[in-house]
Amino acid sequence: DSGVTQTPKHLITATGQRVTLRCSPRSGDLSVYWYQQSLDQGLQFLIHYYNGEERAKGNILERFSAQQFPDLHSELNLSSLELGDSALYFCASSPRQGLWGYTFGSGTRLTVV
């Protein structure tokens, strides 16, 4: 157990729907990062939050949004889902800016049908 908790582990939903992925960072970590892992694109950085504030955005679609709450857990919202959104979504956390590396959760596997 890495200490980073992601729920749910698996999610199957239809095109056009909206889902919310949840991440609880390791105790004491203030930064949360979201990554998307697909077979053809590898690991793509989506977004970084530090202590409730957005700090960096990567290749995140406008249909996707995220936030980090006062208790430091984070949610990634994916809407108007398309087949191509099917992927593994990982959350990672670090104490501050991750200079010593991140701790990853076990991921949420999203399947859009």
Next chain:
Amino acid sequence: GNSVTQMEGPVTLSEEAFLTINCTYTATGYPSLFWYVQYPGEGLQLLLKATKADDKGSNKGFEATYRKETTSFHLEKGSVQVSDSAVYFCALNRNSGNTPLVFGKGTRLSVIA
């Protein structure tokens, strides 16, 4: 921009063979370098890291040396085991601002008995 290039897999080795997975990077400044491992069905785990030139990271028999002159961070292990079968990711962090970890595309290793 910052990028990481890894040798393409899959790599298939017999048990007790010597392993090298090549990784080169492009970055401004002095990044920190990492190797992560992803076992089937799991999230990424930090395997080893190096934060400055000539540093050697090591863990579980794996080693990698930060070579600034060749911008490389090749992963090596003297004698692989079946349990080492996994996907290995090289990554860098620029150590400034809020830039996230940048990952290579990963190299799948299969070790056969």
